[in-house]
Amino acid sequence: MKRLFLGLCLLGVIGAAGFVALTRPARIDPAAVAGLVGDPKNGEIVFWVGGCASCHAADKSTGDAMLLLTGGKRFDTEFGVFVAPNISPDPAQGIGGWSVEDLANAMLLGTSPRGTHYYPAFPYASYVHIKPQDVADLKAFMDTLPPSSRPTEPNELNFPFNFRLLMGGWKFLFLNPDPIVADAGLTPAELRGRDLVEGLGHCGECHSPRNPLGGIERANWLAGAPNPDGPGKIPNITPAKLNWSQADIVEYLTSGFTPSFDSAGAAMADVVNNLSHVPASDREAIAAYLKKVPAIE
Structure with missing residues (x-):
């Protein structure tokens, strides 16, 4: 029985280590964005098609106020409440200090600059289909927007979804960069x-x-x-x-x-x-x- 117990413990440790290894936050190859120069004109198109203001501007914002990406909007889901973060170019509270590579890791792989998983309420499972140049263009445009010093509020998630480590397993299952509709026959x-x-x-x-x-x-x-x-x-x-x-x-x-x-x-x-x-x-x-x-x- 002692050997069986020790064997089960060893299998558990190996399984946990394998899970962590397979689901650790991924990062893009730096070469994918090296040397990219952002075009803010195209970045504005990326910004609007991507719906950035719809989530990250203050609730009920209109007009120019939609360009102040202060965050704070709350999204009540079955998993708990997600709170949109500040993504203005403020270097302390927003993403002003991010590089193009940081933004690409966030949008394409759901990985923060600190190396932690983002929740898929941030739709990186869709953004994984976009091109690195579009990310560089978006960053160039967003850097022209007004900064906000409002701190990002924490999410209020239910157990066990408040453990970000689980998002690695979610990504392993569902983060798929392959096109949903094949190229064949498309103009x-x-x-x-x-x-x-x-x-x-x-x-x-x-x-x-x-x-x-x-x-x-x-x-x-x-x-x-x-x-x-x-x-x-x-x-x-x-x-x-x-x-x-x-x-x-x-x-x-x-x-x-x-x-x-x-x-x-x-x-x-x-x-x-x-x-x-x-x-x-x-x-x-x-x-x-x-x-x-x-x-x-």
């Missing part, structure tokens, strides 16, 4: 739309169902999901249910009006506002991609 405009929808726009974070661990069900990509903010459902936007023309989709993303003259509300109103800051060609690319995703009933 350049549709490929641009894929980059925007799967990556920067992180549309699947709301429009796709999740498994019990909170991972997106890639087999049901964009097929609709429960509304995390209350009753109702986030709609299926695959061609099985979204039967609008490409022009209808573009109009909705531009004005917020549906073909039946209903209007976007709640979080989708923020998306429409964000997309009003980007070139019309990007809204057209999103619509073109949505017509090509697999139809799921």
